[in-house]
Amino acid sequence: MLENILTPIFHNVWTIDCPQKFLGMEIGTRMTIIRLKSGELFLHSPIHLTNDIPKKLNTLGKVTYVIAPNKFHHLYIGAYYTAFPNAEMYAVPGLDKKRPDLSFHVVLTNETVYEWREEIDHLVFRGIPLINEVLFLHRESRTLILTDLIFNFGSDLALTTKIF
Numbered sequence: 001m002l003e004n005i006l007t008p009i010f011h012n013v014w015t016i017d018c019p020q021k022f023l024g025m026e027i028g029t030r031m032t033i034i035r036l037k038s039g040e041l042f043l044h045s046p047i048h049l050t051n052d053i054p055k056k057l058n059t060l061g062k063v064t065y066v067i068a069p070n071k072f073h074h075l076y077i078g079a080y081y082t083a084f085p086n087a088e089m090y091a092v093p094g095l096d097k098k099r100p101d102l103s104f105h106v107v108l109t110n111e112t113v114y115e116w117r118e119e120i121d122h123l124v125f126r127g128i129p130l131i132n133e134v135l136f137l138h139r140e141s142r143t144l145i146l147t148d149l150i151f152n153f154g155s156d157l158a159l160t161t162k163i164f
């Protein structure tokens with residue numbers, strides 16, 4: 001089985017990349033992990049939950065916030081309810097209606113001040129109701145976390161992905 005590699009981005013920010021097919025093309029997907037000053041973890045766009053992921057995350061901190069950052073990135077979040085029963089699950093506007101079975105705890109708005117506000121800024125991006133993406137900015141590392149508003153594929157690509 002493929003091992004999930006934690007890639008450090010900053011001293012309190014990591015990513016894990018994971019294969020993901022879309023319309024038959026390998027485009028990959030990525031979870032971003034932020035450790036707040038409290039030791040709580042903020043998981044952005046949870047990936048397929050394999051056995052090694054909870055172990056890895058538990059060495060970093062306490063999984064507390066799990067974010068589905070747009071209306072397409074909800075495929076794997078269900079398993080995180082079971083693995084991290086005390087975590088709060090956040091949806092973008094409209095995803096709660098698209099996936100009522102997930103019973104999200106919070107639907108993100110621009111008006112609400114969340115507990116992670118001191119360290120992470122967010123913006124519900126209006127104008128593309130199909131995805132309703134929410135952008136996040138980790139202030140300390142100046143890391144802007146986007147999902148489908150921009151793609152960064154790297155250089156080693158299949159031809160079909162290059163064309164896409």
Ligand SMILES: [Fe+2]
Nearest residue numbers: 072073147148
């Ligand atoms: Fe995506």
